Amino acid sequence: MSSESVSAVPPPAEPDDPSSAPTRRTFIATTTAVGGVAVAGGVVGGSFLVGSEEAAAAAPPASRVSLRVNGARRTVTVDNRTSLLDLLREHFGLTGSKKGCNAGACGACTVLVDGQRHNACLTLAVRLEGAEVTTIEGLADGDELHPLQQAFIDEDAFQCGYCTPGQIMSGVGCIKEGHTDSPEEIREWMSGNICRCGCYVKIVRAVEQTAGRK
Amino acid sequence: MRPSCFSYTRASDTREALDAARRGGRYIAGGTTLVDLMRETVERPESLIDISGLPLREVRATEGGGLRIGALVRMAEAAAHPKARALYPVIAESLELSASAQLRNMATIGGNIMQRTRCTYFRDVTADCNKREPGSGCAALKGHNRTHAILGTSDACVATHPSDVSVAFAALEATVHLLGPDGERRVPFADFLLRPGSTPHREQAIRQGELITAVEIPALPRPLKSGYLKVRDRQSYEFALTSAAVALHVRHGVIREAKVAAGGVGTVPWKLTTVERHLVGERPSAALWAAAADKAADGAQPLQYNRFKPELLKRTVERQLRVVGGMK
Numbered sequence: 135m136s137s138e139s140v141s142a143v144p145p146p147a148e149p150d151d152p153s154s155a156p157t158r159r160t161f162i163a164t165t166t167a168v169g170g171v172a173v174a175g176g177v178v179g180g181s182f183l184v185g186s187e188e189a190a191a192a193a194p195p196a197s198r199v200s201l202r203v204n205g206a207r208r209t210v211t212v213d214n215r216t217s218l219l220d221l222l223r224e225h226f227g228l229t230g231s232k233k234g235c236n237a238g239a240c241g242a243c244t245v246l247v248d249g250q251r252h253n254a255c256l257t258l259a260v261r262l263e264g265a266e267v268t269t270i271e272g273l274a275d276g277d278e279l280h281p282l283q284q285a286f287i288d289e290d291a292f293q294c295g296y297c298t299p300g301q302i303m304s305g306v307g308c309i310k311e312g313h314t315d316s317p318e319e320i321r322e323w324m325s326g327n328i329c330r331c332g333c334y335v336k337i338v339r340a341v342e343q344t345a346g347r348k
Numbered sequence: 349m350r351p352s353c354f355s356y357t358r359a360s361d362t363r364e365a366l367d368a369a370r371r372g373g374r375y376i377a378g379g380t381t382l383v384d385l386m387r388e389t390v391e392r393p394e395s396l397i398d399i400s401g402l403p404l405r406e407v408r409a410t411e412g413g414g415l416r417i418g419a420l421v422r423m424a425e426a427a428a429h430p431k432a433r434a435l436y437p438v439i440a441e442s443l444e445l446s447a448s449a450q451l452r453n454m455a456t457i458g459g460n461i462m463q464r465t466r467c468t469y470f471r472d473v474t475a476d477c478n479k480r481e482p483g484s485g486c487a488a489l490k491g492h493n494r495t496h497a498i499l500g501t502s503d504a505c506v507a508t509h510p511s512d513v514s515v516a517f518a519a520l521e522a523t524v525h526l527l528g529p530d531g532e533r534r535v536p537f538a539d540f541l542l543r544p545g546s547t548p549h550r551e552q553a554i555r556q557g558e559l560i561t562a563v564e565i566p567a568l569p570r571p572l573k574s575g576y577l578k579v580r581d582r583q584s585y586e587f588a589l590t591s592a593a594v595a596l597h598v599r600h601g602v603i604r605e606a607k608v609a610a611g612g613v614g615t616v617p618w619k620l621t622t623v624e625r626h627l628v629g630e631r632p633s634a635a636l637w638a639a640a641a642d643k644a645a646d647g648a649q650p651l652q653y654n655r656f657k658p659e660l661l662k663r664t665v666e667r668q669l670r671v672v673g674g675m676k
Contacts, residue, residue: 195355195356197356214353214354214356214396215350215351215353217383236387238380238448238450238451241448244450250424251449252453252454253451253454256380257379257454258356258396260356261356261358261398261400263358307449307450308449311449321584322583322584325449325583325584326447326448326449326585
């Protein structure tokens with residue numbers, strides 16, 4: 135289960151990355167570099183990627199941190215400003231967790247930290263020494279979806295899908311916390327996850343049914 | 349926006365934390381406010397001291413029958429704690445009506461009382477704000493001030509304090525425990541959060557480098573009925589337009605103790621001493637709740653877009669007096 139990976143710059147491809155063909159993400163990254171934006175050497179800082187004006191300046195303060203992400207041990211040195219969300223997305227290639235507001239207001243970045251739902255956007259990565267992080271990518275058991283993932287499909291609990299990983303991770307936390315006795319209780323305890331498509335009725339139903347099966 | 353650079357250290361004990369703070373570092377606990385404001389560049393600390401590993405995570409009953417909540421207890425932990433729920437439902441309710449489940453899992457009690465205003469002009473570094481940039485002016489005075497304060501305001505600042513549990517702490521007359529280089533001291537909650545006056549950038553009575561170790565709720569006569577009502581633009585996950593924390597001790601049909609404070613209306617959590625005085629010694633009745641609540645907005649100075657607040661405040665207080673007064 136546990137595999138150790140030490141990330142340096144640039145972030146390495148996932149060991150199990152199936153494709154070596156250009157993806158949308160690598161395509162954007164490549165064209166950006168070709169477009170002339172200097173990417174500073176040193177530490178990857180996620181969305182705080184350093185622009186040309188700072189490229190010449192000294193490397194920003196960075197720290198080394200070891201954590202487990204979906205069971206795999208990771209040791210990285212990151213710019214102190216890097217959020218857990220950016221660590222996951224930009225460093226580890228785990229783009230399931232979404233960046234919506236980047237201010238703790240929408241819940242699209244929700245992950246479990248030591249089993250509790252947190253907003254990854256408001257979590258500084260350097261603070262996670264020894265932490266156990268679970269993202270949407272780590273929820274299924276092999277090919278078997280987590281019951282709440284399956285319930286979202288069965289209930290058709292999304293339209294565009296952007297908020298869905300956060301909704302599901304938050305729902306897993308909500309069920310674990312035991313706040314699922316009624317649709318009203320689920321709505322209150324899921325209120326940190328916003329859905330622009332307005333799929334709340336079906337989201338509540340998916341959480342309710344999964345909780346009921348336990 | 350991109351936060352400015354900062355160094356980062358983890359404190360393994362309080363001594364280490366205090367030493368690092370003496371060298372100019374800034375404490376970070378849950379980080380839910382600080383990281384957000386750093387991204388907006390409202391906060392630009394050069395050095396962060398991570399205090400989340402310090403042993404300040406205990407909730408316990410005090411000898412006299414009060415409650416001591418460690419500064420690093422998470423909002424969710426405090427709200428779920430059996431002692432807090434049994435002794436002071438108003439605390440548990442105010443916490444559970446705050447923020448979101450995710451944020452309550454992260455944010456601490458100490459950080460909650462230190463959190464900064466949600467005034468949009470404070471959070472917008474291009475706007476004038478005396479709290480953020482002393483002497484620059486207050487854009488809210490003639491701006492969109494619908495959510496702003498009507499009590500405790502000054503010409504320099506009309507921003508509300510956003511914390512809900514602080515309203516409960518103010519009502520119950522809590523004490524803040526502080527640890528500094530010169531030892532411990534205790535500050536009554538009423539003196540901990542500062543009204544803006546001409547120095548709105550000074551928000552707490554905490555000194556540079558001091559660490560909040562706990563918030564203590566004093567013992568109050570039993571049985572004590574209490575609860576929190578929060579009125580807001582949406583049903584959940586929103587800051588208060590008005591709120592009321594109420595605790596009542598009724599014996600032989602007479603109110604012996606009344607603890608009442610309001611949120612969403614003051615530059616600090618607003619203790620309603622006039623309302624309290626009106627209640628003590630009286631017998632609960634609908635007429636009494638209405639008469640007492642009628643004093644809730646005394647001294648209010650509404651702004652252009654929040655003229656609804658004094659009336660909403662009175663109704664909020666009246667309703668919560670009725671709810672708590674009617675509890676079995």
